[in-house]
Amino acid sequence: MTDLYELTFEHDNPCNTTIFDGETGKILYQVVTEHGKNTVTRVDKADGETIASWVWRDILPDIITIGNGKPLSVGSWLKKSLVPLKKYVSLSR
Numbered sequence: 001m002t003d004l005y006e007l008t009f010e011h012d013n014p015c016n017t018t019i020f021d022g023e024t025g026k027i028l029y030q031v032v033t034e035h036g037k038n039t040v041t042r043v044d045k046a047d048g049e050t051i052a053s054w055v056w057r058d059i060l061p062d063i064i065t066i067g068n069g070k071p072l073s074v075g076s077w078l079k080k081s082l083v084p085l086k087k088y089v090s091l092s093r
Contacts, residue, residue, distance in 0.1 A: 015041050 006022030019029040026046070033041040039056040054074075055063040061075040 007028070008020040008022045008025075010018040010020065015031060015033040017031050018027055019031065020026065021028055028046055029051075030044045030046070031041065032044070033039065041054040041056070042050050043052040044050050052064065052066045055071075057063065061073045063071045064074050064077060065071045
């Protein structure tokens with residue numbers, strides 16, 4: 001059986017938040033969006049290691065990089081859902 005984790009977000013803005021373990025209160029991830037020449041959202045582990053980044057683009061599809069992987073067009077990785085998210089999200093492997 002797979003372990004379940006309860007994640008708590010510090011803010012209701014997923015582009016700028018701290019993600020905590022819901023049971024222990026331990027910081028797991030920091031999500032920060034920086035606006036400059038490019039707008040980039042980074043997900044960092046509690047130790048500061050960047051595990052993902054998202055480069056937001058106006059015209060072309062956004063670019064996402066996960067871990068040490070190569071940058072991918074978001075359109076090749078995510079597909080639009082017919083049912084919009086309301087309150088809860090579940091991820092499965």
